[in-house]
Amino acid sequence: MKGKGGAAFAGTLLGEGEGLGIEWPDRWTKHKWFLLISVCTIFMYGLGGAVFAVLTWFQTWIYSDVMFVADYDILVLITVSSAILLLTFLIGITGTILNSRPILAIYALLLWPAFASILTIGYTSYKRSTFALDRKLNFAWSQWYTSLDRLIIQNALHCCGFYNSMHEVTASKTCYVRTSLPGCKAKLWAFEKMNLDKIWFLVFGVVVPLHVANIFVAMCCANHVTVRFGKGIMPKRYWLKGEDVKRDAERILGSIGAVARPGVVRASSSGVFREDKAEVSSVLEDESCTIYGHSERL
Template sequence: MEKVDRWTTHKWCLLSSVCTVLVYGVAGLICALMTWFRTWENADVMYVADYDILMLITLASSILLITFLVGISGTLLNSRPILAVYALLLWPAFIAILSIGYTGYKRYAFALDRKLNLAWSQWYTPVGRLTIQNALRCCGYYDALHEATASTQCYPRTPLPGCKGKLYRFEHENLATIWSAAFALVPLHIANIVVSLLCANHVTRTFGKGIMPKRYWLSGADVRADAERLMGTFPDGRPVVRPGSTRPPSSTLFREDKEETASLLENDWNGTASNGLRLVPQDVNEQALCTVPLLHSSR
């Protein structure tokens, strides 16, 4: 991993792009989780009426988060193969965002009241109708006598109004928010795709993979041609002979010491012979040498 001060401009742009993917991916996932766990008002209505859109939001947010993890790993590690996978994953996320916007806009713009009437009559289960009635404080679709699910608050003579008006207003506002947010992310996501395609190959200052192109590789014929050219440049050249090992000469100090020792031994030899000592060979041990008597003592 390079130091921050050595990062290229392309790497900074790529890092910013990856962070924007994280932002709207996390935002979508938070909204989806808040709806799944019913943490905001009328979340039950969206869970029943727009279940397919809720699934698409969850799927798109998950893809965006996975794409972010791949992108941030490739950016920090300067890995171009990982960044190629990141650029590829941006396309499924783009399709998921378009699916959310298209589904929400189609339901919002084309006969929303008729679609809600059909859904209330054929698609919603009794439990789903009861969930909408409890969330919107209504009973039945047109009134309490029209396909209502009985409960402690919903009965034939209840003062609660029908759910058509409240459900229509909620769906009209909720769907408008969904498709507007989805289509607003489309230009930003396209910009992220363009940045990934342009900057992924320039995350470092090294051109390409840092490998010499194959057209510039040396072949055996090239090596032989270079060798012949060098031999032609030095025609009289002879092979280098390795010198043999030589014995270093002894020092002058050692020779003088040796000569002095030899002269001392010669003087000792002459002195012993004049005193009448019997000479003993050098291989006799020291104890035997000490027991040799003098010649004048034997006389």
């Protein structure tokens, strides 16, 4: 019976949303619903970036190895940004479910470094794609790419050399002097232009506006995750001060007026009082004699 009673009490607490600080959806405020939807959207594009980064790192889609070589820095930025977004999601969903304003404050703070990482991805890809992409690829092929990097690009794009099979080529079974394969410049430029444009357009056109909206929702709704505002502390202007207490005391004393002190109580002059006094004195004398005689015998 005791175990059943404890289980019933625990069920009652959970049913009322107490104990763990969790409230059921029918008791959620509209601010909490908006906050939950916002946190879920962060999970969506954070997870999308993480999946894309993992697939590229493991070279599971076509031309992923080309991006691994040509846009290695952007791939690292996508990985780091996705990790920050997923961490922000975990903190945000925890604070939302537990109605914890301190955790939601950390969540709102983490949205800013996540926003900076997203902007870095968009700016880097836009700058590389827009300003002299062909010259950047020429310089990278000549100065930055190793022989292994050139071989990876040649095998992925089915080309040989940069301009032709006699210009800065890495020899292989399919790439040699008299091969019929074209140079890699045109194919590499086309892939880089398409890939970089997709990245910065997706960042600036979709992720950035959505993330700005999530920052706005976090700032407006994090402190209203429950009906009670803030931590339940009375605003400072309503705090009770010492001057207020003194003023109230003076007002109360003024309304009551002077308090009359009781007079000195004197002994009554009636005969009854004198008789009682005589009886008490005689009893005291008898007791003192008894005590004195007892001490002499000892």
